[in-house]
Amino acid sequence: MTETKVTWQGRGVVKGQAGGPAMVSGSALSFLGDVDIRTGNVVGQSNDLRGRSLAGVALVLPATRGSAGAWRFLYQLKVHGTHPCALVMRELPDASVVQGAFLAEVPIVVITDETFWSSVKDGEALDVDGTAGSVTRS
């Protein structure tokens, strides 16, 4: 059996296209507090990605935890070159994350299709299209 591309259609929240290895989390992430902006490493005590770097990955998250300052930290990750290339979310992130992703040019797609969540694997290549609102396993 050959690998075939699978595309899930969702909702584009922040436009743009990016691709990278999936990093899949089961925890809600707070960009303020959970991430060291200089290295992109997850430092939050309660986060299941603790010790891993967000740099260049397609970050697959169930949710973000609210902080009004989240936008600045997402933008700072971009300034330091340690930002995820895209976000794939199960639910709509809060407005501050959307504003930070817009500034950092990190596309966001919200996918509610359960087949995505049951099959997405850490490390597999994902193409995220925030303009079309789709995620493709390539």
Added chain:
Amino acid sequence: MRLSDYDKSLINGDEGDTARQAMEALVQLGEAFDAPDMVEVGYAHVHAGMAMYLDDVGLIEDLAVRGAKMKVPVSTNIANADMGNWQETGAPESLAKLQSRAEAAHRAMGSATSFTCTPYWAGHWPTFNMHIASIESGVTVFSNSVLGARANRDGFFAVYAGLTGRYPRFGLHLNENRRPTHHVRVRARARGTADFTALGYAIGRKVQNGIPVLSGLSRRPDLDELDALGVGMATSGGVAMFILPGVTPPWDEDTDIASLKLPDVDIDEDDIDGVYAEFCNGLETGFEFVHLGCPHASFEELKYYAELLKGRRIADGVQCWITTNRTVRQMARDQGLLVPIIAAGAKVISDTCPISCHFARTCSPDPSLGVEPPPIRTILVDSAKQAHYVRDMIQCPTLFTTGERAVESAVTGRFQPRLRPND
């Protein structure tokens, strides 16, 4: 999204390239949150441009250089250095100079350069039903809950609201999202701003992103206490609005809250005490820093601190800052209030505060600025908000007490904990 002719003209670039950029961003935000259209914004409290973050001042300078102009009244949020008085804070000149570039950029765009987390004490006082945008969560909660204006917890996009006078209609701009979610029954007596930050902090922790309607307060809090209450909630939770019957417009104070069948949350003396206790992990003697004025002190609070410090002297080895905004400091100077404060050895600092200045360890200033956070053993504060962020950003131990006892601590060099109301 339904866009007006004016909205479309902005997107067409009729009002310039920066207004086009701002409007395109606001449309994307609106589409993300299913906003039906744009509202007219009456005021925006916006990002200062922060010298403690790499390339952050550049975000503001870029707009100014491209000729951006604010379309509505705009005030600027707290910054990373006291731009007129940085020597007194021990900040490197390089940091103050960089911060001043953000000031120049804001002036070019027509912002009022207030550099404060309490712009209302500097005269920026939005009115009932006015749609506003605010980057500062304390301004958001005060505006929604005390003034009856309409604001979300915003980030950088408050600048875009300022540049266009527009904002997508979602969140707290809609009546349906301004209804209470929890009934908070206060069974504790709070007195003074420190207590109200602690009360708010205890409430925010329990209601998270909800909208609490409060009952049980023994009296109407004064303006400083109302400010403190909201700031506490916005710090521990994501509260953007509370409802205090008799204060919050247009809430009908005859409403039978029990009939709304909201989940009950009880707050008693132990909850308030617990917030103080949580932030009392520092050195009871040997603290070297006392901070008063979080959020930035009002004129009334400066009167209060001046009275407490009159004829006193800050203990050897202790530094005491009172933080406020430039406008209040000028009013206080004109009133003669700075004389007893300075005579006592305390400093009145504007534009910044301990957690916003070069003390913070979680920022990422340009290495060429040579910013080195000073070692601090313990900071003693009179605000739950400052305590929370000292822990997270300066990462040193705290002591938390009331304003009066904080001044007493600064003068005696020995921590004076809050007394419970019945002690």
